[in-house]
Amino acid sequence: MDKLILPPEEIRSLGRAAVEQIAAYYDTLDERPVLIPTTSRALRDLLDEPLPQNGMDFDTLLRILDEVIARYSRHSAHPRFFGYISSPGTPVTSVGAMLAAALNINVTCWRSGPAATDLEHVTIDWMKQILGYPAQAGGLLVSGGSMANFAALAAARSAKATGNVVRDGVAAAGRMCAYVSSAGHFSISKAAGMLGIGEANVRSVPTNAQMQIDLTALERLVQQDLAAGYRPFCLVANAGTTATGAFDPIGELAEFARRHQLWLHVDAAYGGFAALAPAMRPLFAHIAEADSVALDPHKWLYLPVGCGCVLYRDPATAHAAFSHAADYTRAIGLERDEAFAFWDYGPELSRPFRALDLWLLVKYVGAARLAQAVEQNLDCARYFGELVEASGDCELLAPVGLSIFCFRYAPRGYTGDLNALNERILVKLQRAGSSYLSNAMVHGKFALRGCVLNYRTTRRDMEVLLEDVRRAYLDLT
Ligand SMILES: Cc1ncc(COP(=O)(O)O)c(C=O)c1O
Numbered sequence: 454m455d456k457l458i459l460p461p462e463e464i465r466s467l468g469r470a471a472v473e474q475i476a477a478y479y480d481t482l483d484e485r486p487v488l489i490p491t492t493s494r495a496l497r498d499l500l501d502e503p504l505p506q507n508g509m510d511f512d513t514l515l516r517i518l519d520e521v522i523a524r525y526s527r528h529s530a531h532p533r534f535f536g537y538i539s540s541p542g543t544p545v546t547s548v549g550a551m552l553a554a555a556l557n558i559n560v561t562c563w564r565s566g567p568a569a570t571d572l573e574h575v576t577i578d579w580m581k582q583i584l585g586y587p588a589q590a591g592g593l594l595v596s597g598g599s600m601a602n603f604a605a606l607a608a609a610r611s612a613k614a615t616g617n618v619v620r621d622g623v624a625a626a627g628r629m630c631a632y633v634s635s636a637g638h639f640s641i642s643k644a645a646g647m648l649g650i651g652e653a654n655v656r657s658v659p660t661n662a663q664m665q666i667d668l669t670a671l672e673r674l675v676q677q678d679l680a681a682g683y684r685p686f687c688l689v690a691n692a693g694t695t696a697t698g699a700f701d702p703i704g705e706l707a708e709f710a711r712r713h714q715l716w717l718h719v720d721a722a723y724g725g726f727a728a729l730a731p732a733m734r735p736l737f738a739h740i741a742e743a744d745s746v747a748l749d750p751h752k753w754l755y756l757p758v759g760c761g762c763v764l765y766r767d768p769a770t771a772h773a774a775f776s777h778a779a780d781y782t783r784a785i786g787l788e789r790d791e792a793f794a795f796w797d798y799g800p801e802l803s804r805p806f807r808a809l810d811l812w813l814l815v816k817y818v819g820a821a822r823l824a825q826a827v828e829q830n831l832d833c834a835r836y837f838g839e840l841v842e843a844s845g846d847c848e849l850l851a852p853v854g855l856s857i858f859c860f861r862y863a864p865r866g867y868t869g870d871l872n873a874l875n876e877r878i879l880v881k882l883q884r885a886g887s888s889y890l891s892n893a894m895v896h897g898k899f900a901l902r903g904c905v906l907n908y909r910t911t912r913r914d915m916e917v918l919l920e921d922v923r924r925a926y927l928d929l930t
Pocket residue numbers: 538596597598599600602638640693694695720721722723749761
């Protein structure tokens with residue numbers, strides 16, 4: 454049998470075995486440790502081999518996948534995985550990955566994938582509807598929040614530079630600088646570095662007690678830059694910071710940006726889908742005033758890794774930053790919508806069919822159920838905040854922002870270094886495998902940090918988490 458050209462019955466047999474494994478994985482998630490500690494050496498010993506010349510049977514490969522890859526993975530779909538900002542993925546998109554790979558559409562432009570391109574436009578419209586972003590806005594799916602922030606800053610740079618920055622480079626545009634709160638994500642500085650603006654020219658604006666951008670400090674920094682001959686061009690608002698979930702006041706920042714002719718970009722990579730929860734909608738009241746928005750379906754819309762989204766209020770600004778014409782990409786015999794190319798609006802040429810997952814999930818599950826899941830996540834985080842406040846041995850280090858909580862273990866009468874103690878608790882907790890937190894620094898204090906981003910997580914899981922933290926402490930002493 455030629456394994457590249459399989460007969461249909463063989464494809465069915467591979468598919469059945471793989472789907473069986475997927476179902477078993479989801480079925481046993483709750484019983485697995487979130488993480489089994491191991492080392493890179495141990496994994497290399499299990500996986501290393503010379504380039505295999507001959508194929509092997511699929512069942513053996515599935516067994517390796519289960520016994521090595523799955524076993525030694527950190528399970529972001531586990532109900533008590535609270536680390537970073539990680540989505541759990543969903544069963545329907547697991548199956549969707551198979552279907553997308555079979556179609557293998559390279560969604561570069563309409564003619565490369567007519568239906569896939571229109572499907573992406575449809576899903577982008579849904580993203581706008583969720584946020585309350587203008588209908589005439591444009592956008593596209595990218596690999597994640599970092600790439601969405603990069604694309605937005607590239608559009609901002611072109612829109613606000615004097616002259617043609619894409620053709621002539623940033624040197625001709627003067628010393629451009631941007632502003633984001635000190636709680637902003639590092640992908641903003643990284644984008645500035647890649648775009649030739651320079652990481653040092655992203656001003657880190659101090660925050661207030663709620664970890665929101667301090668508008669007085671922002672005004673001071675802009676005035677200093679103007680006096681020093683810089684060209685302020687972009688203000689980034691956080692719609693849910695990575696460390697604490699803080700939400701900057703978008704309306705006030707929009708007004709500030711207008712006054713100073715700055716491009717307003719909203720990094721809603723984490724917090725954007727909080728807009729699905731009616732109680733959170735007021736936070737998004739002014740989102741339509743933003744020039745661009747980054748949001749990540751692969752965070753709080755539960756999609757598997759690989760799906761971010763950037764929205765541009767005026768798509769022409771993105772076109773000015775990205776459009777390119779080459780002989781080999783020229784659309785012949787096509788006009789308007791059929792001549793549309795994603796590479797004119799973002800950095801990539803070859804692109805996977807990201808919209809399939811998004812479409813499958815929303816169509817299969819429905820936005821109402823997704824909104825309910827987001828509300829449940831918000832409730833779990835709030836509930837954990839209450840548990841901590843009532844605990845007597847833990848303290849909250851920041852207000853519970855959206856679904857993120859930051860706290861530390863602080864036993865009564867403890868006179869040692871609480872930062873060092875909590876670092877040790879974190880490592881102990883992660884290695885124990887029942888619950889998983891990550892860390893953050895909040896006002897100089899080491900915080901145990903969690904983000905509820907899983908539709909499986911319940912209030913009971915939050916109670917177990919607190920018990921696990923206490924057990925980790927006891928295991929240290
Ligand atoms: C606020 C914010 N922006 C951007 C990013 C980057 O997203 P990605 O990891 O998808 O590149 C993150 C990641 O956690 C984030 O929290």
